[in-house]
Amino acid sequence: MIKPYTEINKRIKSGDVVVVNAEEMIEIVKNRGIKVAAEEIDVVTTGTFGPMCSSGAFLNFGHSDPPIKFEHLWLNDVHAYHGNAAVDCYIGVTRMADIRPFEYGGGHVIEDLIAGKSIRLRGNSYTTDCYPLAKVDTEFTIDDLNQAILCNPRNAYQRYACAVNSTDRILYTYMGKLLPNYGNAHYSGSGCLNPLCNDPDYETIGFGTRIFLGGGVGYVIGEGTQHNPINNYGSLFVKGDLKQMISEYLKGVNYEKYGTSMFVGLGIPIPILNENLARKTASKDEEIFTDVVDYGVPRRDRPILKKVSYKELKSGYIELYDNKIKCSSLSSLFYARKIANELKKWIEDGIFFLNPPAEPLPKETEYKPMKQTSELKFVKDLKRTAVICYEDCDIKTVAEKIITQNMNHIVITDRENHLKGIVTSFDVTKAIAEEKTNLKEIITTRVIITTDNEPIEVAGRKMKLNDISALPVIDENNKVIGIITSEELMQN
Amino acid sequence: MTIINVTLPFGVIKDISDYSRFINKILKYDISFNILKFSTGSSGINLLLDIPEGKIKTITESLKKNNIIVNKKGRVIIDDDKCIDCGACISLCPTDALHFNSEDRLEFSYEKCIGCLLCLDSCPRYAIEEM
Numbered sequence: 082m083i084k085p086y087t088e089i090n091k092r093i094k095s096g097d098v099v100v101v102n103a104e105e106m107i108e109i110v111k112n113r114g115i116k117v118a119a120e121e122i123d124v125v126t127t128g129t130f131g132p133m134c135s136s137g138a139f140l141n142f143g144h145s146d147p148p149i150k151f152e153h154l155w156l157n158d159v160h161a162y163h164g165n166a167a168v169d170c171y172i173g174v175t176r177m178a179d180i181r182p183f184e185y186g187g188g189h190v191i192e193d194l195i196a197g198k199s200i201r202l203r204g205n206s207y208t209t210d211c212y213p214l215a216k217v218d219t220e221f222t223i224d225d226l227n228q229a230i231l232c233n234p235r236n237a238y239q240r241y242a243c244a245v246n247s248t249d250r251i252l253y254t255y256m257g258k259l260l261p262n263y264g265n266a267h268y269s270g271s272g273c274l275n276p277l278c279n280d281p282d283y284e285t286i287g288f289g290t291r292i293f294l295g296g297g298v299g300y301v302i303g304e305g306t307q308h309n310p311i312n313n314y315g316s317l318f319v320k321g322d323l324k325q326m327i328s329e330y331l332k333g334v335n336y337e338k339y340g341t342s343m344f345v346g347l348g349i350p351i352p353i354l355n356e357n358l359a360r361k362t363a364s365k366d367e368e369i370f371t372d373v374v375d376y377g378v379p380r381r382d383r384p385i386l387k388k389v390s391y392k393e394l395k396s397g398y399i400e401l402y403d404n405k406i407k408c409s410s411l412s413s414l415f416y417a418r419k420i421a422n423e424l425k426k427w428i429e430d431g432i433f434f435l436n437p438p439a440e441p442l443p444k445e446t447e448y449k450p451m452k453q454t455s456e457l458k459f460v461k462d463l464k465r466t467a468v469i470c471y472e473d474c475d476i477k478t479v480a481e482k483i484i485t486q487n488m489n490h491i492v493i494t495d496r497e498n499h500l501k502g503i504v505t506s507f508d509v510t511k512a513i514a515e516e517k518t519n520l521k522e523i524i525t526t527r528v529i530i531t532t533d534n535e536p537i538e539v540a541g542r543k544m545k546l547n548d549i550s551a552l553p554v555i556d557e558n559n560k561v562i563g564i565i566t567s568e569e570l571m572q573n
Numbered sequence: 574m575t576i577i578n579v580t581l582p583f584g585v586i587k588d589i590s591d592y593s594r595f596i597n598k599i600l601k602y603d604i605s606f607n608i609l610k611f612s613t614g615s616s617g618i619n620l621l622l623d624i625p626e627g628k629i630k631t632i633t634e635s636l637k638k639n640n641i642i643v644n645k646k647g648r649v650i651i652d653d654d655k656c657i658d659c660g661a662c663i664s665l666c667p668t669d670a671l672h673f674n675s676e677d678r679l680e681f682s683y684e685k686c687i688g689c690l691l692c693l694d695s696c697p698r699y700a701i702e703e704m
């Protein structure tokens with residue numbers, strides 16, 4: 082069976098079109114089979130509503146009198162990018178306000194703009210003969226702008242990894258707050274409702290596809306940046322008129338200690354042109370898989386711990402190392418469904434038509450890592466021999482070692498070289514002043530450590546975060562194999 | 574078993590890794606309990622203890638006697654106008670006080686909240702407020 086776009090649009094016009102959302106499609110195919118579903122269903126709608134950092138908007142303010150060519154400009158204290166003509170700018174959602182960082186950012190500016198709120202514009206210029214004005218400080222609303230165009234270079238990832246944390250401290254990431262020792266798990270994406278999951282071979286989604294974007298009509302304008310179709314991590318470049326959008330579907334957010342972003346509501350209709358598409362749009366959460374990834378490893382290639390289905394993710398718990406871990410989403414399933422249903426209504430009401438793409442999305446794009454010309458250095462390259470004392474020695478022995486070896490940090494181990502603690506010259510000085518003799522009283526047992534293969538930037542951040550100046554280096558058996566101090570990092 | 578949330582104010586214990594020994598000393602009743610979660614808060618070290626249901630009273634009293642704060646129930650409220658039903662707070666809640674209803678909207682069961690405040694800084698919309 083082949084059903085052309087023209088046929089579907091004719092039915093939209095006459096009001097006979099049959100539209101269901103991707104969750105409903107699963108039931109229909111289950112109960113009536115693919116063949117019947119392909120014939121009877123014309124369009125399946127999808128939706129997603131989650132944090133999408135690669136988002137922002139182009140704004141045009143019109144010319145001032147006398148004219149200005151911005152060099153720098155701020156919208157509600159959020160620095161916007163200016164590198165185009167005089168009064169164009171791009172406001173990106175992860176840019177944070179100068180005075181309220183980690184609270185208000187570009188995404189909030191866009192949300193406020195759509196809500197009709199007044200935005201403060203401050204800008205300056207080096208001035209030219211044609212643009213003599215040096216400074217602007219004014220207020221505007223969205224109605225005062227010539228154009229306000231949402232333009233997001235990477236949205237609607239096909240799937241996203243599920244994050245857990247193996248370290249012993251809380252991590253604050255773009256995947257939310259991750260509790261230590263695999264204390265919780267976070268995932269993103271709407272699974273069976275996700276747009277690209279319903280058309281994984283890009284048969285209908287491509288350049289020019291008309292979509293639901295932020296509550297208005299938008300378009301796919303190409304593949305997203307980092308589009309990675311080979312590994313099922315496809316993404317979309319989208320644009321739409323901000324003036325049509327509603328703030329319910331574009332929400333500024335801030336993740337603690339990570340920064341700001343924006344929730345984008347996006348929905349794509351999939352025309353059921355053939356039985357294949359009927360089958361694909363009926364794919365279930367248990368058939369869509371993603372990776373559980375350890376965000377405790379601060380490297381580009383984080384360890385993948387296992388594969389997990391969206392069914393398991395949505396159940397609220399995942400199994401990991403024989404434990405049940407509480408798991409929740411970062412994106413909203415409620416709003417994803419609401420978007421799919423809203424789009425369904427538009428089509429049923431005859432106000433939204435489907436179009437074939439001008440070009441298909443590329444299917445073989447290579448996804449490359451950054452080329453870094455300076456060599457990455459690791460702890461093993463800079464570490465030095467640790468000065469060690471056994472746990473059963475007394476403070477005097479430690480003090481002697483500090484003096485003879487000229488070392489501020491003494492690592493304490495047992496006889497087999499297992500790490501037991503650390504003592505600094507300050508601890509020892511204090512102990513002597515207080516006339517303490519027992520090492521146990523002054524030893525720090527909760528030691529922050531590093532390993533040979535940790536990049537030195539990561540080790541440096543650990544020192545900074547914990548306000549310490551040395552990290553013992555241990556192997557996989559908790560045996561001490563060296564020490565790295567802020568001195569080595571500084572010399573590097 | 575039931576979960577209680579206690580705060581050991583800074584100064585009560587010297588070494589950060591000492592908390593479990595310290596609690597054990599206080600609870601000399603030969604009671605078995607688990608430490609579910611450990612976090613450093615603004616006023617001290619927060620512990621979530623899983624204790625036997627019938628011993629709540631004795632345990633709470635002896636903890637209090639030793640200057641450990643046993644936190645009240647229900648210390649947060651959710652601002653529905655700000656909440657976008659994302660779910661980022663749910664996995665942090667050690668009880669099921671924060672959960673989705675059948676429509677996948679966030680629901681808060683006040684009576685299940687033990688006031689651990691783990692959820693507080695997990696919300697990207699600042700929809701969770703401490704009471």
Ligand code: SF4
Pocket residue numbers: 647648649665666667668670671685686687688689690691692693
């Ligand atoms: S404070 Fe938050 S995380 Fe803790 S029990 Fe209450 S709702 Fe759950």
Ligand code: SF4
Pocket residue numbers: 651655656657658659660661662663679695696697698699700701
């Ligand atoms: S994290 Fe905040 S916005 Fe998300 S569901 Fe919880 S309260 Fe609502």
